[in-house]
Amino acid sequence: MMSAAGARVGRAHSSCARRPDTRPPGDLLARGMEHMGFTTVATPARRASTAAALALPLLAGCSSDAPQSWLNAQGPASRAVVELFWPITIAAIIVFIFVQGLIIYSVIKYRARPDGPEAQQFHGNLTVELGSTIITALVFIVVLAMTVNTQRVLSAPLENPKDALTIKVIGHQWWWEFQYPDDGIVTGSDMVIPIGKPIIVEITSVDVIHSFWVPMLAGKMDAIPGRNNRMYLEADREGVYSAQCAEFCGIEHALMRFDVVALAPDAYEKWRTVHKTAPAEPSTTSTDPSIVLQARGAQLFQAGACKTCHAIDGTAANGKVGPNLTYFAGRTSVAGKTLPNTVENVKAWLRNPQAIKPGSLMPNLNLKEEEVDALTAYLCRPIDPSVSTGCQVPSAAKK
Ligand code: HEC
Numbered sequence: 001m002m003s004a005a006g007a008r009v010g011r012a013h014s015s016c017a018r019r020p021d022t023r024p025p026g027d028l029l030a031r032g033m034e035h036m037g038f039t040t041v042a043t044p045a046r047r048a049s050t051a052a053a054l055a056l057p058l059l060a061g062c063s064s065d066a067p068q069s070w071l072n073a074q075g076p077a078s079r080a081v082v083e084l085f086w087p088i089t090i091a092a093i094i095v096f097i098f099v100q101g102l103i104i105y106s107v108i109k110y111r112a113r114p115d116g117p118e119a120q121q122f123h124g125n126l127t128v129e130l131g132s133t134i135i136t137a138l139v140f141i142v143v144l145a146m147t148v149n150t151q152r153v154l155s156a157p158l159e160n161p162k163d164a165l166t167i168k169v170i171g172h173q174w175w176w177e178f179q180y181p182d183d184g185i186v187t188g189s190d191m192v193i194p195i196g197k198p199i200i201v202e203i204t205s206v207d208v209i210h211s212f213w214v215p216m217l218a219g220k221m222d223a224i225p226g227r228n229n230r231m232y233l234e235a236d237r238e239g240v241y242s243a244q245c246a247e248f249c250g251i252e253h254a255l256m257r258f259d260v261v262a263l264a265p266d267a268y269e270k271w272r273t274v275h276k277t278a279p280a281e282p283s284t285t286s287t288d289p290s291i292v293l294q295a296r297g298a299q300l301f302q303a304g305a306c307k308t309c310h311a312i313d314g315t316a317a318n319g320k321v322g323p324n325l326t327y328f329a330g331r332t333s334v335a336g337k338t339l340p341n342t343v344e345n346v347k348a349w350l351r352n353p354q355a356i357k358p359g360s361l362m363p364n365l366n367l368k369e370e371e372v373d374a375l376t377a378y379l380c381r382p383i384d385p386s387v388s389t390g391c392q393v394p395s396a397a398k399k
């Protein structure tokens with residue numbers, strides 16, 4: 001089941017994610033466009049014309065695959081919005097064509113001709129005036145009723161939160177943190193939810209204003225420092241839903257992405273049970289070379305800079321600057337979906353985060369290759385293959 005989900009992530013990555021960029025971080029437009037699947041030529045002269053030429057297709061984004069099309073609603077909250085959008089849009093198109101049609105018809109049919117009659121002066125037509133006023137008012141009343149109904153659907157779980165699961169969402173430059181207050185679970189970049197259950201997200205930020213957006217599951221909601229904004233979302237089906245920050249928040253805004261991983265209730269229960277407790281740290285007495293390497297990584301993690309920025313439950317590391325790395329091995333991505341979570345990508349990230357996500361708040365720590373290997377072995381050690389994917393090497397497939 002997770003392998004099907006994993007395949008979807010893979011596809012989304014291949015079509016929409018950009019390759020690591022070693023250019024100067026200033027070239028935001030080109031980076032943004034490449035993020036959306038465009039190839040750009042980064043000369044200043046070309047850049048302006050490219051911007052203009054691509055303004056329209058940019059709106060379509062990754063439309064060939066469309067992992068982030070809000071019109072493809074996959075849950076009751078987003079469906080309520082789409083079901084309001086189409087009738088209003090279609091009504092607007094009908095009214096537009098009708099009114100424009102009347103105007104064009106009159107302009108052509110009653111245009112002034114050299115031998116035409118003088119225009120007749122008259123007061124007006126009560127039937128037409130009353131009729132158009134009443135029809136317009138009726139259209140607006142229907143739209144109002146539908147809007148109120150949509151708002152009712154979207155706010156019902158917020159008013160009755162006892163049947164819902166509450167997840168705290170915290171925006172950071174440039175990644176998302178997810179906290180499960182009832183279970184003491186903290187994750188980053190993967191928001192795991194059960195399907196068929198209302199989820200209340202409580203959204204805030206620790207630095208600047210971000211915007212939380214899972215296009216297929218709900219609308220957007222601002223993440224504002226010092227405020228808790230609440231929103232309802234829900235997924236009908238299992239899957240990995242692509243999501244991102246929707247408000248410009250600094251240099252790596254385009255790479256502030258995340259996944260909502262929706263699991264069947266029993267799979268979610270399993271995930272929850274595993275993640276509620278910290279995994280065992282690698283044994284320091286084992287002679288198995290792979291465990292020795294993992295233990296060396298654990299020791300480097302606790303001795304070095306890592307623990308000042310990252311937390312690992314069950315250890316002394318409780319840094320709050322970067323993502324909690326307790327169950328990092330099972331996540332789908334590295335650094336806000338910048339790279340898929342594989343052993344090779346974790347190593348590349350540790351060698352120099354700035355080469356992969358320039359401007360990221362994790363500095364280049366100039367680690368030795370031996371340290372990179374040990375830290376990767378530690379972070380990617382097999383924890384619970386039955387409930388996760390990610391960079392973990394399953395015990396059976398161990399080299
Ligand atoms: C100065 C703070 C800081 C230090 C020191 C630091 N990190 Fe990070 N780290 C971060 C931040 C911030 C991020 C998130 C970057 C992003 O996505 O923009 C991050 C991301 C990561 C990730 C990806 C996590 C994810 O959920 O995608 C890994 C793995 C990681 N760091 C490992 C380490 C290791 C191992 C060390 C020690 C060698 C270390 N970090 C030292 C701040 C730090």
Ligand SMILES: [Cu+2]
Binds near residue numbers: 171211256
């Ligand atoms: Cu942001």
